[in-house]
Amino acid sequence: MVSKNLGTMLPKMKTAAPGPKSKKVCKQLEKYESPSSSFIKAGKIPVIWREGKGANIEDVDGNVYVDLTSGFCVAGIGHCNPKVVEAIQKQAGILLHSQGILNPNEPRAELVKKIAEITPKGLNKTILVNTGAEAVELAMKTARVYNQRSTVMAFQGGFHGKTYGALAVTARRQYRAAFEPIGLPRVHAPYPYCYRCPFDKEASTCCNFCAKYLENLLDNDSSGVSDISAIILELIQGHDGWIVPPKEFVKKLREICTKRKILLIADEIITGFGRTGEWFASNYFGIVPDIMIVAKGIAGGFPISAVIGKNEIMDAWGPAMHSSTFLGNPVGTAACLAAIKEIESQKYVEVSRKKGAEIKKLLYKLQEKHPIIGDVRGVGMMMGVELVKDRITKVPATKETAEIVKMMQSQGVIVNQGGTSGNVLKMSPPFVITPAQIKVAFQILDDCISKVTKKK
Ligand SMILES: Cc1ncc(COP(=O)(O)O)c(C=O)c1O
Structure with a gap:
């Protein structure tokens, strides 16, 4: 059943991520699918996506996420764009x-x-x-x-x-x-x-x-x-x-x-x-x-x-x-x-330019607050946030990046970990993401960075 308003919803978690149903599907994949096709063999249990709409993904456990990746830049026009x-x-x-x-x-x-x-x-x-x-x-x-x-x-x-x-x-x-x-x-x-x-x-x-x-x-x-x-x-x-x-x-x-x-x-x-x-x-x-x-x-x-x-x-x-x-x-x-x-x-090219500029501003603010953010870069609606242990030495904060991605997922926001050393938060939200979704997703990012950096 598609959640009401899926597309414009804020994150809503019912279980841990991955939840029990995701884990069950993974077991089947592990048994019958080559390990080449997922990270399961590396011990990373993925969340299994069931529905996609606009900027939202709902998983098989009924958790609703805001997707800041457009599924690898595919669904810029929104997941399952009706047209x-x-x-x-x-x-x-x-x-x-x-x-x-x-x-x-x-x-x-x-x-x-x-x-x-x-x-x-x-x-x-x-x-x-x-x-x-x-x-x-x-x-x-x-x-x-x-x-x-x-x-x-x-x-x-x-x-x-x-x-x-x-x-x-x-x-x-x-x-x-x-x-x-x-x-x-x-x-x-x-x-x-x-x-x-x-x-x-x-x-x-x-x-x-x-x-x-x-x-x-x-x-x-x-x-x-x-x-x-x-x-x-x-x-x-x-x-x-x-x-x-x-x-x-x-x-x-x-x-x-x-x-x-x-x-x-x-x-x-x-x-x-x-x-x-x-x-x-x-x-x-x-x-x-x-x-x-x-x-x-x-x-x-x-x-x-x-x-x-x-x-x-x-x-x-x-x-x-x-x-x-x-x-x-x-x-x-x-x-x-x-x-x-x-x-x-829908003039999504202009939307990408404008929303991208707004999001970049939010990221620059986070950079002022969090020393772990070494670099903020990107054009339009592709933004990279490179995390470093120290802004002078620029030693990649790879472990922290992984923790932040995982923590954000557990709070219902999807970002990708990337970069040569795995220390870049990669974001490419759908053009259809709403201002409320942006606000909450970046509050969650702020919160997760604070938690991960305080733990050290
Ligand atoms: C720049 C670039 N080129 C090529 C590819 C390969 O595309 P595919 O995964 O559809 O084979 C990718 C996939 O991520 C990509 O980002």
Whole structure:
């Protein structure tokens, strides 16, 4: 039974989190599902979600949470957005599947046209696939088909998914170790994580050192780097802690690529569809990538992703050279169309900019109060709060971060723990979150930080 007002409710806990029903479901998962698919084997019992609406999640024990994550930036337009659900239900009753490359469908044709309209000027042709990692692989294949070079440059701290090809450019050792050597030729360059500068410089005086370093890698004949087809990056690094690079870096990167005829691939899987207070992070940084990858927020929860590129690049593909059974699935494309319409009609891009700025103010206030908050960063409605044991040494407060996330969950607020050292509170609330929900959720955050830091 859906709780009355689910969507705009404040946190309401009936049991501990996870409660007895969550634990029961976990037992079944533990028995029949591979440990690869959850943290259960690591001893972390998850809460089992049952219903989602607006900014609320209700679990199987009847506990109601305010979700400050939009479920990994997917449900910006709210969980189970009614317009998207309606479009899915309607399309499912008409045509559930059409044969990927053989028999396209009408919503697919409508969607690729719409994507060309909303993405930065010049990105006009799309390939639709199913997941983020699949789209990442497809973007890299596209670059190779276009310029026939072999190597992809990525960034330290970058996350691009965990299928084999995507893993090649994902940086985290923890995910890569069991699969090395990973076939695809790639190089990882330092990313401008200015709070923890890889070159130990100050952001205000470094003069774009990361870009200079990159130029040296590309131009120095003895750098060990050659045959670069594309540079792929998250314009704002999500997995490693909502790291926002300086605009000058991104602009310079655009120039670096253009000058050397290297394709710039923007992985906007997290940053797309209003999350940054612009349609895309590319708009925020004022660049047009050669290829853009989107997923997550594109359909409010339906698994679908897209690779969008400039005409001459996308046209390098031969007929049906890339296929997938569910490519351009009619239900997924209908969901995307409804989600995009919602973002437009409800002006969620502006909402994200405004609400994001308000939330950032709250976070800066908390930073004044709590010495454990080393850095507050983010754009639009993606905010990262990096916790440190000491503001001078910046030693990551990883254990405290985990405790705060757990304590917040027990009080009905969902935030994610992330960052290179697991010391970043990652927040990306749904655009539909209400002022009352914001107020209470951030009071709970304040309270949890106080409790965890006093305990020490
Ligand atoms: C920036 C980025 N790229 C790629 C991916 C992989 O997407 P998926 O999990 O849908 O394969 C993710 C997922 O979190 C992501 O954040």
